[in-house]
Amino acid sequence: MWDYSDKVKEFFKNPHNTGVIENPDAVGEVGSIICGDALRLTLRIEKSTGIIKDAKFQTFGCASAIASSSALTEIIKGMTIEQASRVTNKDIADYLGGLPEEKMHCSVMGMEALEAAISNYRGTPAKKEMVGEEKIICKCFSVTDKKIIRAIKENNLHTVEEVTNYTKAGGGCGKCKPEIEKLLNEFWKKEGSKAVYKKELPKFKLTNLQRIAAIQETIDREIRPSLKADGGNIEVVDIDRNKVYVKLLGTCLGCPATGVTLKVLVESKLREFVDESIVVEEVKE
Ligand code: FES
Numbered sequence: 001m002w003d004y005s006d007k008v009k010e011f012f013k014n015p016h017n018t019g020v021i022e023n024p025d026a027v028g029e030v031g032s033i034i035c036g037d038a039l040r041l042t043l044r045i046e047k048s049t050g051i052i053k054d055a056k057f058q059t060f061g062c063a064s065a066i067a068s069s070s071a072l073t074e075i076i077k078g079m080t081i082e083q084a085s086r087v088t089n090k091d092i093a094d095y096l097g098g099l100p101e102e103k104m105h106c107s108v109m110g111m112e113a114l115e116a117a118i119s120n121y122r123g124t125p126a127k128k129e130m131v132g133e134e135k136i137i138c139k140c141f142s143v144t145d146k147k148i149i150r151a152i153k154e155n156n157l158h159t160v161e162e163v164t165n166y167t168k169a170g171g172g173c174g175k176c177k178p179e180i181e182k183l184l185n186e187f188w189k190k191e192g193s194k195a196v197y198k199k200e201l202p203k204f205k206l207t208n209l210q211r212i213a214a215i216q217e218t219i220d221r222e223i224r225p226s227l228k229a230d231g232g233n234i235e236v237v238d239i240d241r242n243k244v245y246v247k248l249l250g251t252c253l254g255c256p257a258t259g260v261t262l263k264v265l266v267e268s269k270l271r272e273f274v275d276e277s278i279v280v281e282e283v284k285e
Pocket of ligand 1: 170175176
């Protein structure tokens, strides 16, 4: 399980500035609000001064996503748009007293929502830092080369595992890991350093009985209610060490976003609350 700071726990249990501002002056959305990690940020901005008078968020994500979004709104309230445009994911993580490495992507999501909101306010397209076409590197999480390179550069990342922690790329089927490694090597070659590819080692801290009970309990508490709210459900078919085989039921069956639901909701929650090496696979009849 993750080791959260007291501030993360506090902001998760009592999030500040949740909800939506009516007729906002700026809106920033990242991810998918229907399936997976997603964040919608709405801002009230005083036209004459450019000061952010109010900020609210809605998110569909884990404890760190809620805490990061909450921290973001606290940080930017009272800032001018100009000041807010310099807020980074590190500022969000620092405000929370740090985030587990595996959860840094939540602070990145906050930064991206803020950038989207500022672009929306200014009426300009989101800032482009790379010339040329962006390419999807990780199909499981729709992460582009631009996003990966930016995360490498701004957070001094040197391993595929670190890139996964900050962007989610590589956290699903793993097919994109060689391409991520290539981006790392190309980037650090240009910078005169060498990337080190550390393979993730599976961790088995629980006994089998404890693991099965923890998986069932996490599904009942963290996953099933979200699926049921949309008319779906989930059934655990089998558990084999770090592999969890599940069947999706109801409206989840045949939903085009099934893959995202499995990875971003089911697998991510099981990794967060049970074991970070868990891989979820769907069983179809
Ligand atoms: S393509 Fe990146 S994890 Fe599957």
